[in-house]
Amino acid sequence: MSLTHREFAFDTSDFERIKLTLYKVAGIKLANSKDSMVYSRLARRLRALGLNNFSDYIYHLERNSNELEHFINGMTTNLTSFFREAHHFEMLKQQLMQTNGTSRIWCAASSTGEEVYSIAMSAAEAFKSLAPPVEIIATDIDSSVLHIAKEGIYAKNAVSALEPIKLKQFFHKGRGFNEGKVRVVPELQKLVRFEKLNLTDNNWGRVKGPFDVIFCRNVMIYFDKKTQSRVLKRLVTFLKSDGLYFAGHSENFMGASHMLRPIGKTAYKKVCDSGNAKK
Ligand SMILES: C[S@@+](CC[C@H](N)C(=O)[O-])C[C@H]1O[C@@H](n2cnc3c(N)ncnc32)[C@H](O)[C@@H]1O
Known part of the structure; x- marks a missing residue:
């Protein structure tokens, strides 16, 4: 000390x-x-x-x-950014374009919202529409970051690395009190439902599976091995067979090959017979 x-x-x-x-x-x-x-x-x-x-x-x-x-x-540590680990969003677009009907996506430790709005922007780009066929749920244990995420207002430097076309399509310039900031367009906000959820709780309340895609990135690193394995096992039951799971850059699931098979850098597909959640 x-x-x-x-x-x-x-x-x-x-x-x-x-x-x-x-x-x-x-x-x-x-x-x-x-x-x-x-x-x-x-x-x-x-x-x-x-x-x-x-x-x-x-x-x-x-x-x-x-x-x-x-x-x-x-x-909690809430570090995040738009299009962090950009390759995941390219894979997401490919998957969305191959899916018939509405895709359900869970962003399971969404922090201040940059990750979930990156998901929403990717869906909009995949379908060339601000109303793509997706249902997105964003959760976090921290109520203050969820509040920021719902508001969707960001400092200009948070979006400075985005391509100008994305800025133009997906953000409005802030005015008055929000001068110098940007706000996510309401159409994207409407695609996302925010819920407070503790991944280590036994009850995940209003979040019901199955999902086509789960993003659970850069949160498992804060858990010990026992908790990681319990949470991962449960998350996988919330995935459809063949569903996509995206992990953080330093999270790997070498001992979970019976549940998830790697399909790229920190991207996995559910192994079909590894079980589903009781909804
Ligand atoms: C480092 S941020 C990662 C944000 C985002 N997923 C990313 O990769 O950019 C970790 C987030 O996990 C959340 N978190 C920590 N423990 C949690 C738990 N038990 N259940 C749900 N979320 C948790 C924190 O509040 C924080 O917002």
Whole structure:
């Protein structure tokens, strides 16, 4: 634990209790080196609540179910971008063009929305229409990022790497309060339903399979092996036979060949006889 002077008392036992709580409520396994990160992410909650030390914060957290939401929102890492791992979106377009009827797509840790709007833009491009035959569900455990995603308003630098044609077709320039920002066009927003969902919960509530495509990228890395395998097994049951599964760049499922077969870089197809969810 770092010895630099801190505004709030925070010791190893506080860190251990926070680590345990985060693991229990979100499946997120923190490394021992993450104490400074925990401190800086939660210090603003202590300030907001007028508390003097982490021990009092943990006491408050354990007795106020409302605080849990702030705690989770503070502790998640939400890094994302438009068309991250661009090859997945090319594969998605190919798959959509080969599918008859409406394709159901689940973006399972959608963060602030860049990923799910990249999916929606790809669908619009595949069908040359702002009303493509897709139904998209975007979920995340963090209610604050879901709020940003629903709004669909982004700083200009978030879209600076997009081709000008995409900017023109899929974004409006912000005005007034949103001057200097861009907003996803309402037609794309209408394609997406947002839901709060914890992948490590046993109940996935309003999200019902089966899906043609699941994006579950750059979230499994926060889980331990046991949790990864439990979540993956369940996600695969939410895929149609032959459905597509996209994983993050550092996530590989070498031990899951009975469920998923690799079809490209971090892209998989469901192995047909590996089971479906009871809906
Ligand atoms: C690094 S971001 C990845 C965002 C996006 N999928 C991407 O690849 O660009 C990880 C996201 O996973 C979410 N997350 C973390 N634990 C989760 C859980 N147990 N259930 C659902 N989402 C979770 C976080 O809130 C965060 O928005």
